[in-house]
Amino acid sequence: MPLMIAPPRRLSAGRLLALALAALLAAGLAQAAWTTVKRVRGARHVQVLVNEKPRAYWKLERGDTLSTSVNGPSVLRVVTRSPWRVKHKGQAAELQWLLDGRPGGVYRHAIIRSRAARLEPPKSSKRYGEPARWPRLSASHTEEIQIPYGTHKVQLVMGTGPCDYELLRFKLKGLHPLPKGGLVDLLPRQPGATRIVAVKEARNSYQVLASGDELSLDVSGPTVVKVISRLDWNDTMAGQQKYQLKVFEDGALKNTWVLRGRHSNLATYQDKDDSTPARAEALYIEVPAGRHEYQVRFQDSGRQVNLRFLMPRAALRNGGK
Secondary structure, three states, X not given: OOOOOOOOOOOOHHHHHHHHHHHHHHHHHHHOOXXXXXXXXXXXXXXXXXXXXXEEEEEEEXXXXXXXXXXXXXXXXXXXXXXXXXXXXOOEEEEEEEEOOEEEEEEEXXXXXXXXEEEOOOOOOOOOOOHHHOOEEEOOEEEEEEEEEEEEEEXXXXXXXXXOEEEEEEEEXXXXXXXXXOEEEOOOOOOOXXXXXXXXXXXXXXXXXXXXXXXXXXXXXXXXXXXXXXXXXXXXXXXXXXXXXXXXXXXXXXXXXXXXXXXXXXXXXXXXXXXXXXXXXXXXXEEEEEEEEEEEEEOOOOOEEEEEEEEEHHHHHOXXX
């Protein structure tokens, strides 16, 4: 009897696109760079000497809550060290984390003495000038928290364990779920004012969104829409300018992004010289299967923001039902 081989199962275009997006997310995780998280509340900044190299940590006291806001999709890496005492040998420390106020998980790690890590004491300490006598710390323990789309608040508190404090260090890796090539501009349902933004030799058209206004988009999923945001920067601005973009999906709030505009030395407007576009900030809108309507809203004290929407060319073939 001849061997019967079943024909390969054909996948729908939507299923193929979903698999491709998953692969792109994995590639983005592998290629993106880690950056240090510097905005933390509820903990004191301290220095740790590791192999005679200074490292910045946050000191979380028992009973306090440490919090930070991060944009997703991304991965937040949490590096933890405990104070070392001989009596801590064989014991474990516990760290609890919450995402947007909801319990996310518990990390437990054994307290193991490190030969290379010491905590810098206050400058008033008699031991300050003798690093060899600085308080010893445990070996580091690393965990990772998956951050979904949008801006989210991560909180950490100490759980059970013998220590009075924990030392924490944070690294963030943003995921870039779209390829660099093969993208097309997605125009709003009713395009309004536009501006040409020039960066070196590149010229691209951006939609202008004023405070209190919104832009509407029609998108068929599954796909991901990349939004490039540039705050309109004028002479009254300095440092970093915080602003928010809210995205609604079919009338319901989907995500809120908290962004920080910074002055750009490269970007200019083609026909406007009383202000300049700020540095580009990227965010991603995850679009489920089917056709959906999105509203992007900006409300921030009379300022303006320039937005460009990009999506994979392959997503144009989605049925939209």
